[in-house]
Amino acid sequence: MELVIKNLHAKIDNKEILKGVDLTIHTGEMHAIMGPNGTGKSTLSAVIMGNPKYIVTEGSITLDGEDLLSMSVDERSRKGIFLAMQYPNEITGITNSDFIKAAMQARLGENEHVSLFKFIKEMDKAVKDLKMNPDLPHRYINEGFSGGEKKRNEILQMKMLKPHFAILDEIDSGLDVDALKIVGENINGMQSDNFASLIITHYQRLLDYIDVSNVHIMVNGKIVKSGGKELITKVDNEGYDWIKVELGIVDESTNKKEAIILGSCAVNKGAK
Amino acid sequence: MKKNNEIDAIVGEYQYGFKTDVKNVVDTGKGLNEDVVRAISKYKNEPEWMLDFRIKAFNKFISMPLPSFGPDLSFLNFDDYTYYIKSTKGVEKDWNDVPGAIKDTFDKLGIPEAEKKFLAGVSTQFESEVVYHNTIKELEELGVIFCDTDTALKNYPDLVKQYFGKVVPYTDNKFAALNSCVWSGGSFIYVPKGVKVEKPLQSYFRINSKQMGQFERTLIIVDEGASVHYVEGCTAPIYSEDSLHAAIVEIYVKEGGYCRYSTVQNWSNNIVNLVTKRAYCEKNATMEWIDGNVGSMVNMKYPACILAGEGAKGTTISIAFASKGQYQDTGAKMIHLAPNTSSTIISKSICRGGGKVNYRGTVKHGKEAYNARSHVECDTIILDDISSSDTIPFNFVQNQKARIEHEATVSKVSEEQLFYLMSRGIKANDALQMIVMGFIEPFARELPMEYAVELNQLIKLEMTGAIG
Numbered sequence: 001m002e003l004v005i006k007n008l009h010a011k012i013d014n015k016e017i018l019k020g021v022d023l024t025i026h027t028g029e030m031h032a033i034m035g036p037n038g039t040g041k042s043t044l045s046a047v048i049m050g051n052p053k054y055i056v057t058e059g060s061i062t063l064d065g066e067d068l069l070s071m072s073v074d075e076r077s078r079k080g081i082f083l084a085m086q087y088p089n090e091i092t093g094i095t096n097s098d099f100i101k102a103a104m105q106a107r108l109g110e111n112e113h114v115s116l117f118k119f120i121k122e123m124d125k126a127v128k129d130l131k132m133n134p135d136l137p138h139r140y141i142n143e144g145f146s147g148g149e150k151k152r153n154e155i156l157q158m159k160m161l162k163p164h165f166a167i168l169d170e171i172d173s174g175l176d177v178d179a180l181k182i183v184g185e186n187i188n189g190m191q192s193d194n195f196a197s198l199i200i201t202h203y204q205r206l207l208d209y210i211d212v213s214n215v216h217i218m219v220n221g222k223i224v225k226s227g228g229k230e231l232i233t234k235v236d237n238e239g240y241d242w243i244k245v246e247l248g249i250v251d252e253s254t255n256k257k258e259a260i261i262l263g264s265c266a267v268n269k270g271a272k
Numbered sequence: 273m274k275k276n277n278e279i280d281a282i283v284g285e286y287q288y289g290f291k292t293d294v295k296n297v298v299d300t301g302k303g304l305n306e307d308v309v310r311a312i313s314k315y316k317n318e319p320e321w322m323l324d325f326r327i328k329a330f331n332k333f334i335s336m337p338l339p340s341f342g343p344d345l346s347f348l349n350f351d352d353y354t355y356y357i358k359s360t361k362g363v364e365k366d367w368n369d370v371p372g373a374i375k376d377t378f379d380k381l382g383i384p385e386a387e388k389k390f391l392a393g394v395s396t397q398f399e400s401e402v403v404y405h406n407t408i409k410e411l412e413e414l415g416v417i418f419c420d421t422d423t424a425l426k427n428y429p430d431l432v433k434q435y436f437g438k439v440v441p442y443t444d445n446k447f448a449a450l451n452s453c454v455w456s457g458g459s460f461i462y463v464p465k466g467v468k469v470e471k472p473l474q475s476y477f478r479i480n481s482k483q484m485g486q487f488e489r490t491l492i493i494v495d496e497g498a499s500v501h502y503v504e505g506c507t508a509p510i511y512s513e514d515s516l517h518a519a520i521v522e523i524y525v526k527e528g529g530y531c532r533y534s535t536v537q538n539w540s541n542n543i544v545n546l547v548t549k550r551a552y553c554e555k556n557a558t559m560e561w562i563d564g565n566v567g568s569m570v571n572m573k574y575p576a577c578i579l580a581g582e583g584a585k586g587t588t589i590s591i592a593f594a595s596k597g598q599y600q601d602t603g604a605k606m607i608h609l610a611p612n613t614s615s616t617i618i619s620k621s622i623c624r625g626g627g628k629v630n631y632r633g634t635v636k637h638g639k640e641a642y643n644a645r646s647h648v649e650c651d652t653i654i655l656d657d658i659s660s661s662d663t664i665p666f667n668f669v670q671n672q673k674a675r676i677e678h679e680a681t682v683s684k685v686s687e688e689q690l691f692y693l694m695s696r697g698i699k700a701n702d703a704l705q706m707i708v709m710g711f712i713e714p715f716a717r718e719l720p721m722e723y724a725v726e727l728n729q730l731i732k733l734e735m736t737g738a739i740g
Contacts, residue, residue, distance in 0.1 A: 073695055074699050106699065107697055
């Protein structure tokens with residue numbers, strides 16, 4: 001399968017974040033996107049999943065030639081897109097196991113049902129693989145979870161739902177060294193001809209455990225450089241400044257300091 | 273939206289297609305006057321004191337004003353209702369003639385076969401009397417009395433006289449007075465000292481006659497150290513002319529006794545439901561109200577605990593769901609009159625489609641209620657921009673050593689939560705249902721399994737077409 005992103009522009013609250021992203025991912029590949037804070041990595045992942053907060057203004061995303069952008073969020077998921085979120089939601093009153101079972105059921109036809117026995121077996125195995133607390137299936141979705149537990153729960157859902165394209169948005173943040181290893185190994189274990197991942201991260205650490213095939217660097221809403229694993233080492237050693245210099249990029253966040261004008265706070269427009 | 277229309281269509285059809293043709297032996301006709309009250313009492317062959325009680329209540333009813341709070345009830349025309357009907361035999365319909373859509377609705381609600389036939393007017397067991405008793409022989413052996421209140425008045429007149437109208441006097445409010453003068457049916461339970469009834473006792477009340485007022489009267493007495501769980505189910509009948517329902521539930525829990533009263537109320541969306549529920553708790557007694565309000569057009573209900581004995585404990589866990597054209601004004605009352613009493617109120621309100629849902633609660637710590645503790649939690653979710661909700665708590669403290677905690681939240685369903693569930697492949701409407709079911713889970717988990725399942729189905733039906 002093939003996920004193709006072409007000239008993607010997206011905005012939130014009238015601020016353009018993505019400014020022409022081009023990226024092609026095939027199943028069987030493991031991609032990583034690196035880049036400084038605030039360059040649009042998380043926005044890209046949210047837009048692929050279809051978060052309604054972001055508005056696509058230009059460009060396209062297709063899945064095996066089908067227009068992904070015209071699909072609802074749940075449809076995208078059922079087509080095989082998965083997003084492990086940076087800040088997973090807490091939802092009270094619904095257990096993790098009911099939630100995951102409902103998600104699996106949503107992939108089946110009306111007369112098909114998730115086999116309970118198989119489900120419990122798979123869930124148990126996934127919980128063990130991720131070294132999570134065995135009471136996890138009976139707890140409410142992410143409620144009272146530590147940051148690390150929430151992240152592991154995202155990976156658990158990925159393992160259960162078996163997507164074709166898994167986007168992992170800073171799955172490594174908030175994980176300690178041991179958890180990082182467990183999560184990394186579990187992601188790596190997903191590798192197959194039917195699976196691709198897009199791993200968004202600041203750091204090299206997570207990528208130590210994952211056999212990455214493609215690495216992209218994103219700056220100011222665009223992918224500015226793509227390559228292989230060697231890019232990871234370079235970023236880790238030298239940061240991102242060299243790319244900006246190499247490509248002549250002026251960092252927008254430092255360039256756009258606007259003064260606060262007193263008049264902008266309290267203008268009595270009605271009196272004029 | 274399609275399914276909503278289907279349901280509306282079903283509601284509409286009841287009026288014409290599913291009204292059982294009933295021949296009544298006793299019918300007091302429309303309207304209420306002293307003669308009607310006397311006729312009811314005479315027909316039931318009641319003792320003199322009950323007739324006196326009814327007459328006094330009737331006079332009080334006439335002189336009392338409508339409640340000064342909550343929904344406007346001025347549209348009620350008391351002459352439009354029939355206050356007593358005793359039916360014999362209806363003309364039975366053939367189950368095969370019932371359209372598929374109706375059967376489907378019953379299936380969706382998970383209503384048992386026998387119930388379905390009754391609801392569709394195929395079977396003709398009737399209103400004004402308890403139609404469904406799950407009495408168990410063992411109960412009788414334990415000395416537990418469980419029957420309808422009319423029968424109790426005949427068979428146990430002294431016991432009824434001792435407690436009847438004591439916890440909820442007929443002077444309490446206009447609808448308590450109304451019930452007191454025309455009451456009929458309801459459940460009577462007496463649990464003797466130290467007897468613990470393991471299985472929940474249950475009864476179903478159904479409104480199944482055109483403009484039939486329902487004025488059932490329930491009286492439960494839990495003797496010292498005894499315990500009982502009573503389940504009142506009012507689940508499905510959909511009917512389409514204004515109907516008035518004014519019930520009274522009186523509960524007396526003696527020293528060390530325990531009583532739980534669970535209700536899942538789903539009156540059809542044209543019923544005005546005005547119920548006075550109150551429990552009197554002696555020393556170390558425990559009362560729990562589990563109160564679910566899904567249906568009715570106007571609903572006013574505030575289950576109360578009077579914590580009269582030291583160490584008495586009261587709990588109310590309730591939900592109210594207001595959809596299109598519905599006004600739910602519900603809540604709880606906890607009146608602490610003795611030291612070391614404690615109470616908990618958990619209220620969950622949901623509204624959509626222009627419905628209005630209010631929490632109205634009273635917590636009072638009297639002068640003697642030293643070290644009394646109360647915890648109140650009321651949460652509301654509003655599912656769209658056209659529905660509304662108010663939280664109206666009254667807290668009174670008359671001594672220096674009492675503690676009341678009050679937490680309230682009102683929120684919209686979070687876009688982020690919806691996105692999260694949908695990103696796992698769950699459809700928008702199913703995701704919303706899951707969030708709502710999660711929200712009322714603290715209530716649902718308190719219900720017996722079959723009621724929890726039925727509630728689940730009800731909420732799903734109410735939520736149909738909530739998105740898109």
